[in-house]
Amino acid sequence: MSLRIPCPTCGDRSVHEFVHGEIRRVPDHLTDPDERDLDFAFHHDNEEGVVTERWFHAQGCRRWFEIRRDTTTDRIVEPDSS
Amino acid sequence: MNEFVERQMKLTWRPPKKSYDVVIVGAGGHGLATAYYLATRHGMSNVAVFERGYIGGGNSGRNTTIIRANYGIPAAVRFYQRSVDLYRGLEEETDRWLMHQAKGLLWMAHSEAAVRAERMRAKLNTQFGAETEFVGPAQVQELCPQLDMSGGGRWPVLGASYHPQGATARHDRVVWALAEGAMEHGAHVHQNMPVDGLIIDGDRVAGVRTASGDIAAGAVVSAVGGHVSRIAAMAGLRLPIRTHRLQAFVTNHYLQQFGPIVASSELFFYASQTARGEMLLGAEIDPQPSFSYRSSHDFVQDVCRRALCLLPFMSNLRVLRQWTGVCDMSPDYSPIMGHTGVPGFYITTGWGTWGFKAIPAGGEQMAELIATGEVPELIAPFGLDRFARDRTMADRGSAGTH
Numbered sequence: 001m002s003l004r005i006p007c008p009t010c011g012d013r014s015v016h017e018f019v020h021g022e023i024r025r026v027p028d029h030l031t032d033p034d035e036r037d038l039d040f041a042f043h044h045d046n047e048e049g050v051v052t053e054r055w056f057h058a059q060g061c062r063r064w065f066e067i068r069r070d071t072t073t074d075r076i077v078e079p080d081s082s
Numbered sequence: 083m084n085e086f087v088e089r090q091m092k093l094t095w096r097p098p099k100k101s102y103d104v105v106i107v108g109a110g111g112h113g114l115a116t117a118y119y120l121a122t123r124h125g126m127s128n129v130a131v132f133e134r135g136y137i138g139g140g141n142s143g144r145n146t147t148i149i150r151a152n153y154g155i156p157a158a159v160r161f162y163q164r165s166v167d168l169y170r171g172l173e174e175e176t177d178r179w180l181m182h183q184a185k186g187l188l189w190m191a192h193s194e195a196a197v198r199a200e201r202m203r204a205k206l207n208t209q210f211g212a213e214t215e216f217v218g219p220a221q222v223q224e225l226c227p228q229l230d231m232s233g234g235g236r237w238p239v240l241g242a243s244y245h246p247q248g249a250t251a252r253h254d255r256v257v258w259a260l261a262e263g264a265m266e267h268g269a270h271v272h273q274n275m276p277v278d279g280l281i282i283d284g285d286r287v288a289g290v291r292t293a294s295g296d297i298a299a300g301a302v303v304s305a306v307g308g309h310v311s312r313i314a315a316m317a318g319l320r321l322p323i324r325t326h327r328l329q330a331f332v333t334n335h336y337l338q339q340f341g342p343i344v345a346s347s348e349l350f351f352y353a354s355q356t357a358r359g360e361m362l363l364g365a366e367i368d369p370q371p372s373f374s375y376r377s378s379h380d381f382v383q384d385v386c387r388r389a390l391c392l393l394p395f396m397s398n399l400r401v402l403r404q405w406t407g408v409c410d411m412s413p414d415y416s417p418i419m420g421h422t423g424v425p426g427f428y429i430t431t432g433w434g435t436w437g438f439k440a441i442p443a444g445g446e447q448m449a450e451l452i453a454t455g456e457v458p459e460l461i462a463p464f465g466l467d468r469f470a471r472d473r474t475m476a477d478r479g480s481a482g483t484h
Contacts, residue, residue, distance in 0.1 A: 002380035003370065014380065020370045027320070034470075042322035042413055042469045046311035048373050071325075074374040 003074055009061040021054035021064065050077050091262050096270050101298035102130045104452055105290050106305050107277045107313060109133030110142035111257055111438060112430050113305030114271070115445020116452070117264040123446070124453035127268030130299075132292060134276035138257030141307040144407030145438040146330050146364040147253045148343055148354065150187050151212035152203060152245040154480040157463040158416060159210040164460060165443030166212070166247050172442060178259040180251045181357050187248025188217075188225060190346040190392065192237040199479070200243040207245070214245045226342050234391035237349055248343050250354055253438060260445070280316040286425035287317055301452055303428040308373060308408040310431040317424045321431070322469055323410045326367040327374060328435050329381045330407075332360040333399035347479065349388045361399060363389055367409055367435060377404040409434045416475035419448060420457055420465040428452060429466060435481055 003015040022044065030036045045051075050070050057063050068077040104120060106113045109131045120126040133139075149169050151162035173180050191197040200216055207214035222242045223231055231239045261271055272292075281289035281296055289298040304313045314321045336359055345352035351365040365385045368378075382401055390397055412418055412432035417440065419430045430448050433440065447461045457465065463475055 002378040003368075015369060016380070016384075018369075022324075022371075038470050039320060043320040044311070044322065044324045044371075046321070046324050046371065048309065048312065069370070071371060072373045074370075074372050074376060 005055055006067065006076060007055075007057045007060060007063070008065050009063055010057060013057070013060060017057060017059040019056040019058045021056055023052060023054055048072050087258070091258055092266060093262055094265050095273070098130065098270065098272055098275070098292070098294050098297060100295070101289070102270070103128040103300045104130075104303065105297060105299035105301070106131040106303045107290065108140070108305040108307060109137040109261065109271055109273065110140050110305065110307055111138065111253075111260065111441035112307075112433065112444050112448070113303070114257060114260040114264055115441050116303060116305060116430070116448045117269045117271070118260045119446045119449035120453060121264050121267030121269050124449060126453055129264070130270040130272060130297070131264070132275050132277050132290065133271065133273050136273050137261050137271060138254050141407040141409065141433070141437055142253055142257050142441075144330075144405055145253060146352070146354070146362055147250045147438055148187070148352070149182075149249040149251060149439040150245055150343075151247065151439075152187065152189065152207045152214050152243065152480070153212075154203065154206070154477045155416075155475060156206070156210045157475060158477050158480065159207055159212050161443055161460050161464070162439060163210070163212045164446075165440050166249070168442035168446060169249065169251060172256070172259070176259040176263050178255060178262070180255045180259060182249060182251040183357075184247055184249040185342050185354065186225065187245040187343040187345065188222060188242040189245070190222075190242045190344065190348070191240050192233055192346065192348045193240070196348055197240050200241065204243045207243075212245065213247060214243050217242055217244045226340075226344060228338070228340060228395050229344070229392055230394050234394070237346070237391050239392070250343065250356075252357065256441060260441075277313070280313075280427070282317070287427035299426075301426055301428060303430065303448065303452065305430050305448075307410060307431075307433060307437065310410050310429070314422070314429065317422065317427050319422055319424060321466075322413050322418075323432060324371045325373055325408050325410055326370070327372050327406050328364070328367045328409045329377050329404065330362065330364040331377075331382055331385075331404035332356060332362045332402050333396065334402045335359040336361050336395075336399060344392065346392065349391060351385050351389050353389060353393060360402060361396060367411065373408050375406045375408070377406045413469075414474040414476045415478040415481050417444070417464050418466050419444065419461045420451060422466055
């Protein structure tokens with residue numbers, strides 16, 4: 001079964017209709033402005049586990065929304081069960 | 083590895099020592115090749131490779147075994163050509179049959195823009211040592227009679243860049259031969275022993291923490307695939323890596339011979355025939371970052387739809403097996419090898435969807451770096467510091483998977 005993304009407008013749709021968006025955060029311990037820029041431009045958390053991410057329904061309602069997904073299993077985690 | 087294979091191999095499993103000169107994390111192709119070349123080229127045998135699962139059980143066992151050097155930037159062409167050369171000599175050197183077979187690789191062009199790109203690729207490859215020529219439709223058809231040159235009416239084959247040294251090898255045999263060679267020279271390989279943490283001494287990495295205790299090391303090398311961000315975080319590093327799944331599948335036995343490796347970057351798939359006669363197909367990575375080994379039905383559906391445009395005979399075949407690897411994607415689609423900025427900690431990562439072909443050269447160059455302390459010229463452009471220096475090595479078009 002392929003990954004289906006729950007769009008708040010359109011319901012569950014195939015992942016291929018969406019664009020994945022990462023929510024970028026620069027860690028607080030980086031204080032040097034150059035370091036912060038480098039981190040923002042290139043580095044990723046690349047977390048294993050439940051992550052909050054943004055998706056854009058490019059081939060649908062064209063709405064950005066947030067979901068929580070477990071990157072180790074690719075399952076969508078409902079907000080209330082986390 | 084099953085018992086039968088293990089009996090055939092000269093593998094010696096030894097208990098871990100309290101300290102090693104070099105500890106390598108990850109006994110896949112790259113980790114074992116590094117150990118192998120450290121032992122055979124630099125006389126460094128006080129080396130251990132730690133593996134959380136079994137050797138070659140990660141991406142080394144989940145790839146499509148293609149070996150080629152037709153990349154898009156000079157530094158990459160030189161590096162991968164070194165790997166192609168080493169692969170050719172590896173059977174003789176290790177005295178193991180790796181089922182290495184040069185088949186030639188055709189990279190199809192279906193549009194004028196693609197023809198231009200493939201012509202340019204042929205020129206650039208040849209210039210930097212990887213023999214490639216642009217061939218017209220007649221020659222393409224001759225090299226691969228099964229191709230539908232009209233591309234199902236939608237993707238006509240207008241030509242292709244032909245890379246005669248394109249080859250395949252048996253992935254697990256490569257891994258086993260390197261493990262055997264490293265062990266014969268005294269290196270240790272420890273399976274089922276995950277590295278739980280790094281020992282930090284002041285500003286340097288001084289060893290690894292495992293279930294069998296702390297192991298001191300003069301140098302620690304991360305040759306991890308798929309979970310490299312976690313290992314790097316243990317050393318306080320953040321990496322320009324996102325991990326995505328890559329899927330592939332094989333069909334049942336195709337009774338005729340399918341000669342070359344066929345790729346198309348406009349249709350986003352590549353195909354070759356395995357030694358067992360199966361047709362092996364791969365395509366692009368999944369769009370979302372993921373560490374899951376699950377395969378999906380829509381991938382097979384999608385790749386078949388595209389592959390059938392060029393290879394209509396495959397409609398008579400059935401899908402036999404499907405699998406997934408997790409690829410560490412760098413932002414510029416080039417590998418990351420060398421120092422990390424943390425003393426005593428080296429890294430070889432960013433192997434995305436191009437790791438298997440780079441196993442011998444990656445191992446050889448990492449071994450030289452660790453043994454001599456100097457960054458070899460061949461991998462100098464691929465250091466982790468290139469992002470801070472604004473010297474990224476953009477080579478997305480060569481991956482064949484994007």
